[in-house]
Amino acid sequence: MTTRKGMQTRAELARAKVNLALHVTGVRKDGYHLLESLVVFPQIGDRLAAEPSDKLECVVEGPFANDLEGPPASNLVLKAAKLFAEITGQSDLAVKLTLSKRLPVASGIGGGSSDAATTLRLLEDFTGAYLADDQLHHLALSLGADVPVCLNAEPRIMRGIGGDLSPAPRLPKGGIVLVNPKVGVSTPEVFKALTKKDNPPMSRLPDSFESLETMVAFLKECRNDLQKPATDLCSVIGETISALQSDERVLLTRMSGSGATVFGLCDAEVSMNIERTLRAAHPQWWIASGALS
The missing domain is CATH 3.30.70.890 (GHMP kinase, C-terminal domain)
Incomplete structure (x- = not known):
């Protein structure tokens, strides 16, 4: 992991994850379904910005902000930020994350997963604390099965319960x-x-x-x-x-x-x-x- 000083405001598009094909190929003993899917990330999505602050906070705005259920602490963006701070040893991480929720919630296009993955990428650049690929993948997977594929937002083949990824x-x-x-x-x-x-x-x-x-x-x-x-x-x-x-x-x-x-x-x-x-x-x-x- 490497770090650098000088945090600057940054923003990224959290792209929608679209399943061009989705085959259900079986069910595991634990009840998880086995899938095979070709996914793409069009230039359509939520917008996530990070800027210096005196504390770690998340603000949600945009046309679908009110559709997010639960308390602010349950938001995947804030969960991702807290886990990132923990694993990088930044207990004093002070950043304001602003999520402009432009994608419909719970709509089959991975909006929440993409938001979480984009948060991790954004915070790496914002803080200069870069995780090894396997660390980043493990952290993303702990947030949800669809989060790892959203890290690079490139076409992928997903297999298994979603974590088995290969180039499309x-x-x-x-x-x-x-x-x-x-x-x-x-x-x-x-x-x-x-x-x-x-x-x-x-x-x-x-x-x-x-x-x-x-x-x-x-x-x-x-x-x-x-x-x-x-x-x-x-x-x-x-x-x-x-x-x-x-x-x-x-x-x-x-x-x-x-x-x-x-x-x-x-x-x-x-x-x-x-x-x-x-x-x-x-x-x-x-x-x-x-x-x-």
Whole structure:
């Protein structure tokens, strides 16, 4: 671990984690589900800033700030900061963390996990206390199964319960539109409603996708095994999928994670126009667009 002096205000985008494919391949004896998933981190997310202060504190603002449940001390950002201070021996860590919550809460796109991972990266740069890779991974895993994959915010293949990570194929240039109908869906209830839990894994992935069309063709052979049980529990997810599928500019539509956020893949040049079209038709939904990676 190395340190440096001179803390300066820093800010980062805590990118959404989107499951382009999510196969449930089994269940462990302890009840944890085994997964295989291709995840990407589009240029859409929360914003996290760190600035000098006289104490360790976390302020949450933004359109979805009020949707975070529980006391401030339960916020993953503050938990990550306290664990970071403990493991780096900085009991006097004084920093104000400001989380601008722009992603819907509990929406299948890893917002909380990405916030926690971004906190760790941000505090490393802010304080100059850099952890070894294995230390950082262990610290991230202690905060949640999805936190390690969010540390570098790069396309990854996730296996097991989420901690077995490997590089994903090189992605082509493309755009993505995220849509959430602003409804809650319980992850435990979705898994409970999943009737078949030993599904086939993904086909062998290539080293790279030559084009967006090539990637879409591969993904059409994949699944999100949680999409049907989630839609059965929350019918508006199906409406969201239909709204995206009805736009001929959208090349592939699928739910991310356990829902209720749905994504649409498209050419980068039309993503913003698709977002505008959907906003006009569904002003009550949360909709965002950006580069695929």
